[in-house]
Amino acid sequence: MAAAMKQNKVYEREELASGTDGVAQAVRLADVDVFAAYPIRPYTGVMDRLAKFIADGKFDAEYIIADGEHSQFEIGKHASSVGARAFVGSSGTGWLYAMEALATTATDRLPVVALVGNRALDDPGAFGVEHNDAMLVRDLGWLVVWVSTAQEALDTTLIAYRVAEDPSVFMPCAVAMDGGYLTHSEHIIRVPTKESVSKFLPRYNLGKRVMHPDNPVSIAPQINEDWCMEIRRQNWEAAKRAKEVIRKAYKEFNSVFGSNYTNPFFDEHMTSGAETIVIGMGTVSSAAKVAVNRLREKGEKVGYIKLRWFRPFPTEELRKALSRAKRVAVIDRDFAHGGPDDGGVLYNEVRSALFDAKNKPKVVDFIAGLGGREISIEDVMEVVSVTKKCKADERVHWVGLRERKTGGTHVSMKR
Amino acid sequence: MVSTQQAKKEFESAKLYTSVHNIDLEEFYSSGHRTCQGCESALVMRDFVKASGPRTVVTGATGCMYVANTSYMTTPWVVPWMHTQLGAGGASAIGMAAGLRALMRKGKIKDEKINVINFSGDLGGGDMGLGGISGALQTDYDLLVIIYDNESAANTDIQATNLTPYGAQTTFSPTGPARRIMHTKWKKNVAAMLAVGHPNCKYVATACATWPPMDYMNKVKKALSIGGPTLIHTLDPCPKGWDYHPRYSGELGQLAIKSGLFPLYEIIKGEVRYTYDARKQKRVPVREYLEKQGRFTHFIDEDYELFQSKVDEMWNDWEIPGVAPLRGILKLSQ
Numbered sequence: 001m002a003a004a005m006k007q008n009k010v011y012e013r014e015e016l017a018s019g020t021d022g023v024a025q026a027v028r029l030a031d032v033d034v035f036a037a038y039p040i041r042p043y044t045g046v047m048d049r050l051a052k053f054i055a056d057g058k059f060d061a062e063y064i065i066a067d068g069e070h071s072q073f074e075i076g077k078h079a080s081s082v083g084a085r086a087f088v089g090s091s092g093t094g095w096l097y098a099m100e101a102l103a104t105t106a107t108d109r110l111p112v113v114a115l116v117g118n119r120a121l122d123d124p125g126a127f128g129v130e131h132n133d134a135m136l137v138r139d140l141g142w143l144v145v146w147v148s149t150a151q152e153a154l155d156t157t158l159i160a161y162r163v164a165e166d167p168s169v170f171m172p173c174a175v176a177m178d179g180g181y182l183t184h185s186e187h188i189i190r191v192p193t194k195e196s197v198s199k200f201l202p203r204y205n206l207g208k209r210v211m212h213p214d215n216p217v218s219i220a221p222q223i224n225e226d227w228c229m230e231i232r233r234q235n236w237e238a239a240k241r242a243k244e245v246i247r248k249a250y251k252e253f254n255s256v257f258g259s260n261y262t263n264p265f266f267d268e269h270m271t272s273g274a275e276t277i278v279i280g281m282g283t284v285s286s287a288a289k290v291a292v293n294r295l296r297e298k299g300e301k302v303g304y305i306k307l308r309w310f311r312p313f314p315t316e317e318l319r320k321a322l323s324r325a326k327r328v329a330v331i332d333r334d335f336a337h338g339g340p341d342d343g344g345v346l347y348n349e350v351r352s353a354l355f356d357a358k359n360k361p362k363v364v365d366f367i368a369g370l371g372g373r374e375i376s377i378e379d380v381m382e383v384v385s386v387t388k389k390c391k392a393d394e395r396v397h398w399v400g401l402r403e404r405k406t407g408g409t410h411v412s413m414k415r
Numbered sequence: 416m417v418s419t420q421q422a423k424k425e426f427e428s429a430k431l432y433t434s435v436h437n438i439d440l441e442e443f444y445s446s447g448h449r450t451c452q453g454c455e456s457a458l459v460m461r462d463f464v465k466a467s468g469p470r471t472v473v474t475g476a477t478g479c480m481y482v483a484n485t486s487y488m489t490t491p492w493v494v495p496w497m498h499t500q501l502g503a504g505g506a507s508a509i510g511m512a513a514g515l516r517a518l519m520r521k522g523k524i525k526d527e528k529i530n531v532i533n534f535s536g537d538l539g540g541g542d543m544g545l546g547g548i549s550g551a552l553q554t555d556y557d558l559l560v561i562i563y564d565n566e567s568a569a570n571t572d573i574q575a576t577n578l579t580p581y582g583a584q585t586t587f588s589p590t591g592p593a594r595r596i597m598h599t600k601w602k603k604n605v606a607a608m609l610a611v612g613h614p615n616c617k618y619v620a621t622a623c624a625t626w627p628p629m630d631y632m633n634k635v636k637k638a639l640s641i642g643g644p645t646l647i648h649t650l651d652p653c654p655k656g657w658d659y660h661p662r663y664s665g666e667l668g669q670l671a672i673k674s675g676l677f678p679l680y681e682i683i684k685g686e687v688r689y690t691y692d693a694r695k696q697k698r699v700p701v702r703e704y705l706e707k708q709g710r711f712t713h714f715i716d717e718d719y720e721l722f723q724s725k726v727d728e729m730w731n732d733w734e735i736p737g738v739a740p741l742r743g744i745l746k747l748s749q
């Protein structure tokens with residue numbers, strides 16, 4: 001395999017790269033036509049890197065420094081409408097500033113790819129990771145995928161274009177990564193060659209909807225109650241179709257690049273025979289996997305699921321994987337104040353997926369790592385032990401809160 | 416600075432209309448829209464795309480020219496048209512222009528001149544989207560933004576904007592016994608402000624779709640031929656919002672210009688040229704213009720006088736009358 005790869009020059013080199021560098025490499029390799037930038041920590045590194053590629057003559061694209069995120073994302077959307085492959089990105093409050101453009105990019109079915117370097121929402125200011133920014137587009141018709149290593153960031157960005165631009169999908173895709181923990185941490189990555197990328201990623205073709213004088217169409221005219229239902233339905237169907245397209249894309253990705261993505265939607269770590277499964281998204285997987293290893297050494301039947309694709313949500317696959325366990329611990333790096341049973345976003349998505357399961361495990365929620373607070377190996381070990389001990393109605397736990405507060409079903413854990 | 420002579424030369428390729436008889440008959444904004452009778456904003460649409468021709472892509476910001484204009488399955492647009500968000504006019508033009516440039520440079524589509532035009536209303540373009548239009552005028556893309564100004568948020572039922580004239584009644588600025596005048600702002604000087612602040616922008620003009628004949632369409636042609644980002648601000652009489660019989664739209668536009676209230680000019684590479692010079696003409700009293708509109712029926716003599724004094728100040732005291740108020744409003748310290 002290795003020899004064959006070398007022969008076909010699948011990879012051009014290895015390099016030390018941060019998560020945002022991984023995305024920048026993918027944007028360059030995908031021959032993106034237009035990218036628009038606006039500064040906000042922690043996603044900005046991707047734009048710094050792309051600007052340098054342009055300055056060094058390593059990348060040919062139109063590069064626009066926008067006057068704000070609303071403009072930045074509108075630029076991406078309208079570039080995509082003329083048939084140009086577009087890239088944008090933001091974090092936290094910047095992502096929210098773009099919200100109107102985010103919504104219309106999805107309803108216009110334009111396959112823009114965006115990086116969201118997860119950041120806590122203001123106020124008060126915090127640079128650290130929280131997943132609420134990306135989650136705000138979860139119902140709008142965006143594909144949303146979390147990555148947790150720089151290599152995965154590179155690979156997933158290429159896959160994101162492939163899936164988003166598939167004519168049976170035509171939905172924008174947000175590649176989410178934990179601010180700080182991945183945007184700013186460096187890993188060794190393998191950078192593919194342009195030739196191999198072009199084998200995997202065909203040219204973007206918007207087809208009949210492209211804005212060009214040869215194709216005089218009117219896009220997004222006023223519809224009111226006449227057609228809104230039907231158009232929403234089309235989008236709903238596209239989101240359903242996306243799952244199969246994602247499966248196919250990973251299969252081909254594996255065959256072109258020799259990668260080893262078995263299940264596109266999530267990775268399972270030591271879940272076979274596990275009685276307790278911890279599930280989370282993003283970089284918490286590093287601590288979680290080590291915690292699981294340590295507990296397994298002690299003979300505990302524990303496993304971890306790293307969820308990658310959040311939209312489309314892999315309902316059936318997760319139902320199957322989780323209903324084998326007795327207990328599920330959800331790590332929510334987000335909040336949903338006043339939501340069902342006061343749990344986080346992921347918790348309620350997981351519970352909903354398990355509603356129809358024959359064997360329903362106990363599902364416990366752990367709100368953790370907000371604003372960039374570290375989730376340690378010990379924290380995850382504690383998560384497992386609380387999950388085993390807690391009563392069925394002790395559903396939501398805050399990990400590592402300074403003050404101990406009890407009330408209702410909430411039990412916080414001491415560090 | 417480039418001389419007017421030189422600028423003129425560059426425009427030769429623009430093939431300006433010299434007579435109404437040589438205006439193209441072909442329409443690229445045709446039937447299907449549902450704007451009011453006498454709507455001049457609709458005329459702004461029809462005329463710009465006539466002047467720009469079929470090799471054009473257009474985005475339209477939310478507003479009357481979206482909602483009343485472009486109903487599903489009855490689009491009036493013969494050229495590609497796309498909705499953009501209320502404050503996204505400038506960004507939409509950047510996006511399209513950048514996309515087309517990249518695709519042409521990379522050989523992904525045929526290399527040719529495609530006009531990129533956005534229109535935004537006075538609220539969408541003059542208020543909400545001002546930052547985005549500023550961003551567009553700072554680029555080096557060939558694009559044109561038209562701020563079509565019917566002096567209200569017409570689509571949402573005639574609310575005051577920062578381009579609504581002083582004192583006008585709107586649904587947000589009614590008149591009543593306690594407050595005869597609720598809208599006390601003077602109209603934002605939006606075209607000149609954008610012209611002054613954007614060194615990349617070689618062409619800014621004000622215009623009225625109906626008068627003087629061909630003036631607006633020729634300005635569109637100039638804006639599209641000079642290269643780089645450009646801006647046109649039109650004043651559009653709106654029967655519904657201004658409250659008058661639709662038959663007077665043309666006349667009101669003329670009166671706005673002849674009274675000196677709406678200065679008509681173009682700024683070509685920094686040089687201001689009046690296309691109707693209210694300094695040299697006897698200005699019609701502004702009262703004649705105001706009295707014809709229901710939105711000013713609550714005016715008393717002092718309101719008319721205030722209006723007249725502001726117009727006089729603009730033409731007599733401004734550093735560049737109708738454009739730059741330095742002498743009238745801002746003064747250099749001695």
Ligand SMILES: Cc1ncc(C[n+]2csc(CCOP(=O)(O)OP(=O)(O)O)c2C)c(N)n1
Pocket residue numbers: 100456477478479480501502535536537538539540565567568569570571576
């Ligand atoms: C972000 C946002 N805020 C508010 C609206 C509601 N809205 C739709 S059209 C409109 C008025 C636009 O006024 P203007 O730009 O002057 O255009 P006109 O309707 O006068 O043609 C408003 C406020 C909207 N569509 N989007």
Ligand code: SF4
Pocket residue numbers: 449450451452453454455456457479483565569570652653654655656
């Ligand atoms: S309300 Fe005014 S701008 Fe709107 S369609 Fe009617 S005349 Fe035109």
Ligand SMILES: [Mg+2]
Pocket residue numbers: 478536537538563564565566567568569
């Ligand atoms: Mg208006």
